Amino acid sequence: MSPLDQLMNILGKLPGLGPRSARRMVLHLLKRREGLMLPLVEALQNAAMNVKTCNICGNLGGSDPCEVCSDQRRDRSLICVVEDVADLWALERSHAFRGLYHVLGGTLSALEGIRPADLRIDQLLDRLRGGEVKEVILALNATVEGQTTAHYVAEKLEETGVSLSKLAHGLPVGGELDYLDDGTLTAALKARR
Amino acid sequence: MSPLDQLMNILGKLPGLGPRSARRMVLHLLKRREGLMLPLVEALQNAAMNVKTCNICGNLGGSDPCEVCSDQRRDRSLICVVEDVADLWALERSHAFRGLYHVLGGTLSALEGIRPADLRIDQLLDRLRGGEVKEVILALNATVEGQTTAHYVAEKLEETGVSLSKLAHGLPVGGELDYLDDGTLTAALKARR
Numbered sequence: 001m002s003p004l005d006q007l008m009n010i011l012g013k014l015p016g017l018g019p020r021s022a023r024r025m026v027l028h029l030l031k032r033r034e035g036l037m038l039p040l041v042e043a044l045q046n047a048a049m050n051v052k053t054c055n056i057c058g059n060l061g062g063s064d065p066c067e068v069c070s071d072q073r074r075d076r077s078l079i080c081v082v083e084d085v086a087d088l089w090a091l092e093r094s095h096a097f098r099g100l101y102h103v104l105g106g107t108l109s110a111l112e113g114i115r116p117a118d119l120r121i122d123q124l125l126d127r128l129r130g131g132e133v134k135e136v137i138l139a140l141n142a143t144v145e146g147q148t149t150a151h152y153v154a155e156k157l158e159e160t161g162v163s164l165s166k167l168a169h170g171l172p173v174g175g176e177l178d179y180l181d182d183g184t185l186t187a188a189l190k191a192r193r
Numbered sequence: 194m195s196p197l198d199q200l201m202n203i204l205g206k207l208p209g210l211g212p213r214s215a216r217r218m219v220l221h222l223l224k225r226r227e228g229l230m231l232p233l234v235e236a237l238q239n240a241a242m243n244v245k246t247c248n249i250c251g252n253l254g255g256s257d258p259c260e261v262c263s264d265q266r267r268d269r270s271l272i273c274v275v276e277d278v279a280d281l282w283a284l285e286r287s288h289a290f291r292g293l294y295h296v297l298g299g300t301l302s303a304l305e306g307i308r309p310a311d312l313r314i315d316q317l318l319d320r321l322r323g324g325e326v327k328e329v330i331l332a333l334n335a336t337v338e339g340q341t342t343a344h345y346v347a348e349k350l351e352e353t354g355v356s357l358s359k360l361a362h363g364l365p366v367g368g369e370l371d372y373l374d375d376g377t378l379t380a381a382l383k384a385r386r
Contacts, residue, residue, distance in 0.1 A: 002255045003243045007236040015221050043200040044234050050196045062195045
């Protein structure tokens, strides 16, 4: 395979890229070899070598423990459980949460063969044994897989005695009723205050 | 800047990628360091070093002259002028053209300061001096810039005496009248056979 085809082939495997966008990207890069292509190579190598998975919460970052876990100003009595690192980052961007996190690393899925042992559930139980944590927030996606996983984790945590909560369902801020699905409308009505 | 931010920053500069898709891509890559991230680094380095611009037509590829220019089975009396390498590749994928190409490398644009000297027009005139070429097809995009450039190139080529043609306008094959713009409909009607 030519170096061009090889590169387009690999780029086409990235999420959200098809053959057409991979071609476009390759041409864009080859026109800017010094200014963009080589800096990209360096940034990829640097990230591949230096980005670490936090052994406590599962976050990705330049250090282990990660910036969140090692920040002494955060509320250590509160752990927010998320599916993926992307969800953790989304919560961090919102600045709405000042506790710690725990990344499960996916959701239970019989179809894809993901069992409880494949997720970081035991590590979560270990973290609760210290007794410092008072509340666990299950911030899993509102999908079937997310809710199944939340249910399983909730059962597992029952014996530890920490209080459990879930994210509220409802109308997105700035959202219009007309565009909402029935499930969200029903949930928003039930949880009215 | 952390290695993560650095990588997301550079990826976000690629065409079609914004901050969200760059984040998604970085997480996807970091989960597959051995299987995807390092092969991508290698493919990028390999392409940056080994992809050459053809000195005759301006195509990109593993050799100079490129595969098209050095293919002796192609019709050397016919040159198809395109704006960009992507257009050359699109024509090659269609298998509709068996002559040679000439990549201009852009379109004239007063706004972006692209003058005739910035395009490969002189190189095209040089190629026509041999006398082997009988016809030049102007396959520029049907945009204002493309058509302005086509007009300029056509004027320049007048003195050489080769016959000039342009791509036909009309209904795309498989296209529906109802979805076509007025300009295309008018052109398709005028050029009816």
